[in-house]
Structure formats: C-alpha cells, structure tokens
Amino acid sequence: MEKLRYERPVIKKLNTGFLSKFGTRTEYVPVTHIDDNAVEDLVKEFGSPLFVLSESRIRENFQRANRAFKTRYPRVQFAWSYKTNYLNAICNVFHSEGSWAEVVSGFEYNKALHNGVPGDKIIFNGPDKTDEDLISAIKNNSLIHIDHLDELYRLIELSEEVKKKPRVSIRINMDTGVYPMWDRFGFNYENGQAWDALMKIVTSQKMELTGLHSHIGTFMLTKDAYGIAAMKLATLALKIKKELKKNIMYIDLGGGFASTNTLHGSYYQGKDISPSFDDYAEAISTQILKSGISPEELPLLILETGRALIDDAGYLIGSVLANKRLSDGRRATIMDFGVNILFTSFWYAHKISPAQDFSHYTEDTVLYGPLCMNIDVIRESCTLPPLKKGDQVVVHTVGAYNMTQWMQFIAMRPNVVLIDTKGKSHLIREKESLEYLMQKEKMPEHLKGFKL
Amino acid sequence: MNNKLLTFIFILLPPMPTLKIKTDIAISDTGFVFIPSTGDSFSVNPMGAELINLIKQGKQVDDIKKKILSSYTIDPATFEKDYYDFVRQLKQYNLLTEK
Numbered sequence: 001m002e003k004l005r006y007e008r009p010v011i012k013k014l015n016t017g018f019l020s021k022f023g024t025r026t027e028y029v030p031v032t033h034i035d036d037n038a039v040e041d042l043v044k045e046f047g048s049p050l051f052v053l054s055e056s057r058i059r060e061n062f063q064r065a066n067r068a069f070k071t072r073y074p075r076v077q078f079a080w081s082y083k084t085n086y087l088n089a090i091c092n093v094f095h096s097e098g099s100w101a102e103v104v105s106g107f108e109y110n111k112a113l114h115n116g117v118p119g120d121k122i123i124f125n126g127p128d129k130t131d132e133d134l135i136s137a138i139k140n141n142s143l144i145h146i147d148h149l150d151e152l153y154r155l156i157e158l159s160e161e162v163k164k165k166p167r168v169s170i171r172i173n174m175d176t177g178v179y180p181m182w183d184r185f186g187f188n189y190e191n192g193q194a195w196d197a198l199m200k201i202v203t204s205q206k207m208e209l210t211g212l213h214s215h216i217g218t219f220m221l222t223k224d225a226y227g228i229a230a231m232k233l234a235t236l237a238l239k240i241k242k243e244l245k246k247n248i249m250y251i252d253l254g255g256g257f258a259s260t261n262t263l264h265g266s267y268y269q270g271k272d273i274s275p276s277f278d279d280y281a282e283a284i285s286t287q288i289l290k291s292g293i294s295p296e297e298l299p300l301l302i303l304e305t306g307r308a309l310i311d312d313a314g315y316l317i318g319s320v321l322a323n324k325r326l327s328d329g330r331r332a333t334i335m336d337f338g339v340n341i342l343f344t345s346f347w348y349a350h351k352i353s354p355a356q357d358f359s360h361y362t363e364d365t366v367l368y369g370p371l372c373m374n375i376d377v378i379r380e381s382c383t384l385p386p387l388k389k390g391d392q393v394v395v396h397t398v399g400a401y402n403m404t405q406w407m408q409f410i411a412m413r414p415n416v417v418l419i420d421t422k423g424k425s426h427l428i429r430e431k432e433s434l435e436y437l438m439q440k441e442k443m444p445e446h447l448k449g450f451k452l
Numbered sequence: 453m454n455n456k457l458l459t460f461i462f463i464l465l466p467p468m469p470t471l472k473i474k475t476d477i478a479i480s481d482t483g484f485v486f487i488p489s490t491g492d493s494f495s496v497n498p499m500g501a502e503l504i505n506l507i508k509q510g511k512q513v514d515d516i517k518k519k520i521l522s523s524y525t526i527d528p529a530t531f532e533k534d535y536y537d538f539v540r541q542l543k544q545y546n547l548l549t550e551k
Contacts, residue, residue: 003522003523003524003525004523004524004525005524005525006499006520006524006525006526006531007497007498007499008499008534009496009497009499009500009502009503009534009535009538010496010497010499010500010538011485011494011495011496011500011538011541011542011545012494012495012496013492013493013494013545014493014494014495323533323537325537325540325541329541329544359497359498361495361497386497388530388534389530
C-alpha cells in the first residue's frame with residue numbers, strides 16, 4: 001500500500017473579533033518555479049541560500065518605466081543606480097537597455113568604467129569624492145553632481161590643475177511636502193543656498209554648468225512630491241536662463257520610486273499603495289511641460305531609479321534549518337539566511353512563500369535567521385504552512401540593496417544566479433570561501449604559531 | 453537518526469505518563485475542536501485530528517508512532533519531534549491531562 005503524504009500536526013486557537021476586510025492571507029501559495037527553473041533544481045545546483053535574479057523581469061520593468069516617461073516627455077534618459085545592485089551582470093542588463101550609470105563613490109565609478117560605460121555617461125553623485133575621483137571624472141567628462149561648498153571650491157582648484165572645465169550640476173534639497181525632508185545632501189532651494197552655489201559656478205568660469213539635480217527621498221509613496229520637485233527645478237532652470245544666460249542641459253529627478261514591498265508597520269500591502277511608473281511620470285512630466293520652458297529648449301529628463309526597477313526581479317531561496325516552539329506557544333522557524341544577507345528585512349515585511357506544495361493549513365510563525373544574534377529576525381509574524389527541516393521557501397522582492405548592503409558576518413555570502421530571458425541560469429557571483437575572506441588578512445610574525 | 457539509536461534513547465527516558473483528552477471536548481470531521489465548558493474553539497489539520505482521536509482512544513505513544521509510520525511517508529525522528537510538540541500544544545491549550 002502506498003503511504004500517504006505527511007504533514008506536521010497543527011492546532012490553531014480560533015479567536016473571535018473584528019472581521020478583516022482584507023480576508024485571509026495567501027502567502028502559503030507555493031512558488032515552485034522561478035522563470036521556469038524549479039526551485040528544487042536551483043538549490044541542487046547552486047546550494048541554499050541562493051539569490052536568483054530574473055533578467056526578463058528587469059527588462060520588463062525597465063521598458064515599462066521607459067515607456068511611461070517617453071510617452072509623456074520628449075527627452076528621457078535613465079541612469080542605473082549602482083548602489084542598488086552593482087553586480088556587473090546586472091549593471092550590464094541595464095546598460096544594454098540604454099541606461100547610463102549613476103554612481104556615488106570612487107569604487108562604483110571605476111566599476112562603471114570597467115563595465116564599459118563611457119565617462120560622459122556616468123553621473124557622479126554623493127558627498128564623498130576624493131581628489132583622485134574628481135580628477136578622473138573631470139578628465140572623463142563625467143557629470144559631477146556637487147554635494148557641498150567644500151567640493152565646489154575644490155573642483156575650482158582641481159579644474160586649474162587639470163586645465164579642463166568640469167561638467168557640473170548641483171544637488172538641490174527642497175521642501176516637497178514630505179516628512180522627513182532630506183536636507184543633508186546638496187544645497188537648499190528655499191533659503192537660497194542653491195542659487196548662491198549656481199552663481200559661484202557660473203561666475204568662477206572654471207566649470208560648465210550642465211544640469212540641476214534633486215533626490216527628494218527614498219521609497220516615496222506619493223507621486224505629488226516629485227511634481228513639486230520638478231516644478232521647482234524647472235523654475236530654477238528658467239531663472240538661470242533669464243539671469244545667468246545659461247541653458248540647462250538636463251534636469252535630474254534622482255530616484256526614490258517605491259517598489260511593491262511592504263514597509264514594517266504599514267497597514268496596507270505595498271503593491272496596493274505604491275504609485276506606478278505612469279503615476280510618477282505623469283506628475284513629473286506635467287510640471288516640466290507647463291513650467292514655461294519653450295518646447296525647443298526642454299531639458300533632458302534624467303531618472304536614477306533603482307529599487308523600483310529591480311526589487312521584484314530578485315528572489316532569495318532559503319531552507320528550513322529547524323523548528324521550535326517559543327515560551328508563549330508561538331511557532332518559530334530557523335532559516336539558513338538571516339539579516340546578514342537579507343538586510344532589507346530590517347524595514348520590509350518581505351513576502352515569503354513555501355517552495356513545495358502544502359495543504360491549506362497554516363500557522364503563525366516567527367522566522368529567524370541562523371545568526372547567533374538576537375536581532376536576526378526575518379519576519380516577526382508570518383502565516384506559513386507547517387514547514388519541516390529541509391523545506392525551501394522563496395523570499396520575494398529582494399533585488400534592491402541586499403546584494404550591496406549584505407554583511408559578511410559569521411557566514412559566507414551565497415551564490416547569485418541570473419536567469420536569462422530564455423530561462424537559462426547563469427552564476428553571476430560565486431559564493432565566498434574562507435580563502436577569499438582571509439586573503440586580505442596579515443599575521444604579525446610574533447603571533448604565528450602557538451601551543452595550547 | 454537511525455531506529456536503533458532512537459530505541460536506545462527511549463530506554464534511557466523515564467516512562468511517559470498516560471495522556472488523556474478531556475472528556476467534554478467535541479471534534480468534528482473537518483478538524484473543528486470545541487470545548488463547551490469554556491467556549492474555546494480550535495482548528496486542527498487532518499494529522500492533528502488523527503492524533504487527537506488516537507489519544508482519545510487511549511493509544512500510547514508507541515502505538516501511535518507505529519500506526520503513523522506505517523501509514524505516512526515520515527521518518528521516526530521527525531514524527532517524534534512533531535508529536536511531542538503537538539502534545540505540548542494540547543496541554544498548553546488545556547485540552548489534555550496527564551494521568
């Protein structure tokens with residue numbers, strides 16, 4: 001006689017209370033395949049945990065965003081935000097779609113050059129640019145976005161040394177009606193700092209003012225704030241034209257578009273409240289088009305969108321290490337991945353699906369990572385079917401920031417796989433090894449060897 | 453963990469007390485558990501319902517284990533972990549007493 005499929009016994013207390021208008025949750029619908037690749041096969045070949053990125057989804061996202069803007073505004077350019085995910089293969093997917101590079105450090109700048117991005121198609125943001133970085137950017141005709149006055153004055157000095165005019169823009173912070181206002185980066189619009197900086201650039205005659213840049217925040221759930229930013233930058237462009245007799249080549253609205261993730265503490269699911277690319281595009285384009293800039297002088301609109309283009313193209317496959325019962329009766333499951341590689345679990349309630357078929361019985365579960373550290377909590381409460389040791393789960397929407405902010409803490413960082421548009425899997429970052437981690441360590445002579 | 457090792461561990465353990473499901477508890481075929489005296493209700497999955505029924509019939513842990521292992525694709529160690537966890541839950545919910 002064939003044996004029946006076993007499922008761990010589950011008992012759940014039924015509580016009466018207010019009805020939820022959202023109905024039951026459906027996280028327990030299994031995700032057995034990612035882009036036609038069986039999760040089971042991916043784990044067999046590349047191990048667990050494993051990051052998987054979908055090239056098809058990245059390209060779909062990019063094309064959807066590009067279409068949303070280009071159908072509303074005549075001149076649009078995307079620049080891939082390296083800090084969001086700077087694995088070379090991922091950057092090249094974006095570059096092959098036509099994206100420039102947007103970098104925030106010398107390391108990222110050199111990575112973009114290494115990937116073959118022409119210097120004049122690299123936007124250099126951020127408060128930390130060394131002299132070496134700035135000289136390289138000046139020589140390569142890169143677009144340098146000045147963050148503070150110290151950088152502005154240093155650029156004037158360097159331009160004399162290099163005997164070349166840097167192509168510059170300033171980052172402008174402003175009140176767009178959202179709280180908290182990001183004023184730590186760039187020059188303030190309302191109090192006149194930005195205008196003073198622009199005046200200094202133009203009157204110094206050592207730099208070429210090319211554009212205006214703002215980046216109003218991150219995971220912005222309101223499109224209207226972008227409309228306000230676009231309107232203020234367009235107004236400033238008109239003032240520069242009128243008073244300084246300069247045409248602004250581009251307006252860069254930065255990034256910060258929300259993905260479909262759900263922030264901790266949010267009442268609604270992210271996918272229900274995040275604005276679409278069309279929403280953002282409508283808000284931004286409308287304001288620039290109606291600003292009064294003549295049609296033939298409309299500046300190039302640059303967007304440095306990162307998260308919204310790649311978050312839902314990334315998955316993290318993990319396995320159950322153990323189950324336990326907490327003192328208050330809650331079920332706890334320990335996974336083989338934690339906050340070390342899923343850094344975004346600090347601020348997102350990531351959707352997590354089992355990777356194998358289950359019945360419809362579920363249990364509220366605390367999901368812990370494997371680190372010997374109390375803060376290693378992936379989900380405080382997650383409705384999942386009874387998982388047993390060795391079962392796999394798929395964490396959704398992890399493509400942004402995890403592969404750049406991951407920590408090497410007590411464990412190695414895992415393999416990263418890209419599934420191409422034909423469904424073929426490619427290893428794009430090999431898992432780390434002890435040798436790799438120790439290669440930069442040095443042992444003083446007197447500490448070599450010991451007796452116990 | 454192999455069966456011989458498990459048997460060895462069992463010999464070392466003190467004898468398990470007899471478990472008894474409280475008499476006033478009603479279980480439906482669909483896994484709905486109701487305690488009339490307190491008004492508490494629970495839902496159990498089919499495996500949970502089967503275990504409650506076996507305990508209710510007065511079966512001891514060895515008999516229950518034998519029956520489940522012969523009917524389901526599960527190894528003894530995993531079932532044992534799940535069984536004791538489930539029993540602890542039943543006790544916590546006040547559905548079970550020990551004699």
